Amino acid sequence: MNILLIYPQYPDTFWSFKHSLGFIAKKAAFPPLGLLTVAAMLPAGWRKKLVDLNVEPLTDEQLAWADMVLVSAMIVQKDSARQIIRRCKAHGKKVVAGGPVFTTQHEQFTDVDHFVLNEAEITLPLFLSDLAAGRPKPLYTSEERPDITQTPIPLWSLIDNKNYATMAIQYSRGCPFNCEFCDIIIMNGRIPRVKSPAQMQREFQALFAAGWRKSLFIVDDNFIGNTPEVKQLLPPLIAWQRAHRFPFTLLTEVSANLARDEELLQLMSAANFFKVFLGLETPNHDSLLECGKKQNTVGSLAEVVDTIHRHGMQVMGGFIVGFDHDPENIFDLQVRFIQQIGVVTAMVGILTALPQTRLWHRLKAEGRLLSDATGENTDGRLNFKPIMEREKLIAGYQQLLTTLYAPKNYYKRINTFLKN
Numbered sequence: 001m002n003i004l005l006i007y008p009q010y011p012d013t014f015w016s017f018k019h020s021l022g023f024i025a026k027k028a029a030f031p032p033l034g035l036l037t038v039a040a041m042l043p044a045g046w047r048k049k050l051v052d053l054n055v056e057p058l059t060d061e062q063l064a065w066a067d068m069v070l071v072s073a074m075i076v077q078k079d080s081a082r083q084i085i086r087r088c089k090a091h092g093k094k095v096v097a098g099g100p101v102f103t104t105q106h107e108q109f110t111d112v113d114h115f116v117l118n119e120a121e122i123t124l125p126l127f128l129s130d131l132a133a134g135r136p137k138p139l140y141t142s143e144e145r146p147d148i149t150q151t152p153i154p155l156w157s158l159i160d161n162k163n164y165a166t167m168a169i170q171y172s173r174g175c176p177f178n179c180e181f182c183d184i185i186i187m188n189g190r191i192p193r194v195k196s197p198a199q200m201q202r203e204f205q206a207l208f209a210a211g212w213r214k215s216l217f218i219v220d221d222n223f224i225g226n227t228p229e230v231k232q233l234l235p236p237l238i239a240w241q242r243a244h245r246f247p248f249t250l251l252t253e254v255s256a257n258l259a260r261d262e263e264l265l266q267l268m269s270a271a272n273f274f275k276v277f278l279g280l281e282t283p284n285h286d287s288l289l290e291c292g293k294k295q296n297t298v299g300s301l302a303e304v305v306d307t308i309h310r311h312g313m314q315v316m317g318g319f320i321v322g323f324d325h326d327p328e329n330i331f332d333l334q335v336r337f338i339q340q341i342g343v344v345t346a347m348v349g350i351l352t353a354l355p356q357t358r359l360w361h362r363l364k365a366e367g368r369l370l371s372d373a374t375g376e377n378t379d380g381r382l383n384f385k386p387i388m389e390r391e392k393l394i395a396g397y398q399q400l401l402t403t404l405y406a407p408k409n410y411y412k413r414i415n416t417f418l419k420n
Contacts, residue, residue: 001046005039005158006088007032008073008080010257011054013376015076016054017165026165028054030047030217034099035072036154038120043128050158052296053080063091071112075354075375085111096127101106103187104355105372106139110378115139118187119173121146134252141181145189149196154202156210166215166251169203171233173193177255179279180291184221192225197236204240208247216254223276225255227264234267241272242377251275256296265311276308279318283337284330287323292358303329305341310420317343320377321397322351324387331396335403346404349377350397353384366402383390 008322011014017029026377027277032052049065051058063069063347070086073081078101088095089111097109100117106115108330114136116123123140130136154169161167172195173188205218224230241248250273256278258264268276280301282291288296305315321330338346352373353360368385386393404411 001043001098002065002067003039003042003046003070004062004093005032005034005035005048005050005070005072005159006058007050007052008056008077009072010077011079011376012077016380017132022167024165027056027163027224028052029165030168030219031159031164032072033121033154033160033170035070036156036158037097037151037170038070038072038124039155039158040152041120041124041381048158050150052082052159052163054164055159058084058087060091063088063093066093068094068096069322070258071095071097073097073101075101075373076098076106077101078105078375082109084267085109091411100183100187101375103141104183113138118143121144121148121151125213127229145174145191145193145369148193149199151195153206161210161212167207168214168217168219169200169207170219171200171223172225173221173231175225175255177222177295178292178358180349181354183357184358187272189220192222192227192229194233197233200233201236201240204237204248208244213247214249216248216250218250221253222255222316223252224258224261224264227257227261231264231267233272238267238271246272248272249274251277253277253279255279256298256304257302259307260299265308269311269313273313275286275314275316277306277316277318278308280305280341280343281320282323282326282330283333283379284323284326285331286325287373290323290325291320297300301337302341305343306420309342309417311388314345314417315341315343316345317341317347319346319348320351321348321400322382322386322388322393328386328388328392331400334400336408338404339409339413339416342413342420344410344413344417346411346413347378348400348404349383350380350393351386 012018094113095112097112102115103117116127118141121369122142122144122385127140172192174192175184176190254276261285308315353363354373363384371383373383380394
């Protein structure tokens with residue numbers, strides 16, 4: 001069987017890095033890790049091709065070759081996914097869909113033949129078994145959390161890694177925290193599941209054998225969600241990095257409690273982590289309590305950033321405006337806070353109610369939901385009725401971005417970061 005795996009295009013968003021990729025002669029920031037992993041779960045005898053629309057266009061010849069098309073997408077890729085599905089159906093192709101946007105909103109995609117939702121380690125084998133028996137169902141879903149120590153290494157041979165700025169692997173799924181706006185815990189649960197150290201060494205080795213060097217993104221939404229396991233993982237990874245002359249510079253996402261664990265800080269630094277993304281969100285204490293971000297209310301966030309910087313890792317910060325408890329001057333407070341702590345890469349967005357999150361359910365109960373989320377929280381759109389006047393919130397957000405990324409303020413943050 002000929003299987004065509006298609007990854008939809010990202011719109012022009014903060015995380016697409018569309019306007020900066022040209023400076024480093026790359027076509028996309030990250031590879032389609034989910035599809036590459038799914039490809040490795042398909043029968044070995046099947047012929048597979050992958051088209052990443054962020055790298056190359058989809059051709060009629062590729063569609064003609066395919067017996068079946070697999071599509072995976074995040075919410076922000078929804079429009080591109082719709083176009084792909086329509087085009088596939090126009091060519092008479094069966095479409096199988098999975099990934100975050102379909103898991104939370106599959107009822108909006110009526111042209112899809114088969115939905116394989118939630119975590120593929122559980123639902124994909126069910127679909128493949130039914131397909132082999134000639135009776136595939138339209139919907140496969142499961143609340144079961146798989147053991148990801150059995151997850152195969154992504155099928156890197158399907159892509160040309162030279163097209164990407166950074167490669168990506170996954171160590172864990174799930175996060176122990178309960179932030180109201182977060183959909184990761186909805187999809188992956190609150191008990192972090194991890195891969196084994198030996199498994200991660202094999203994944204590192206596979207990328208090394210594929211010729212990759214430089215930046216490697218460990219895509220976990222909270223890499224340190226299971227701290228004892230991470231401390232077991234890092235020494236073997238340090239040994240692997242040292243034995244291979246540190247071919248990978250690592251980046252990942254963490255929570256603020258990293259700064260309170262000296263052993264973990266030293267291990268991550270020794271493993272060659274050079275950047276971490278941290279959801280700092282807001283300097284306003286009441287807003288942190290509102291969204292359930294209690295881990296950010298312990299001690300000083302400025303000290304958290306300073307501590308991580310002093311261990312050789314640059315903090316990329318996520319910030320949010322639009323909380324119910326935000327004061328009228330939240331925009332000025334955010335500017336002062338971000339300038340003070342020296343977070344050069346500050347991703348500031350308007351609060352978004354993602355499907356099925358605690359925030360989404362609360363706002364729905366309060367009659368404040370307006371529309372579906374676009375998946376892009378930096379486009380200045382609101383999908384709910386805020387407490388602050390809508391026009392004031394949007395205007396304040398626009399001014400916040402203009403001020404933060406004025407050359408003078410941007411270079412001041414660089415200087416603050418370098419001093420630390």
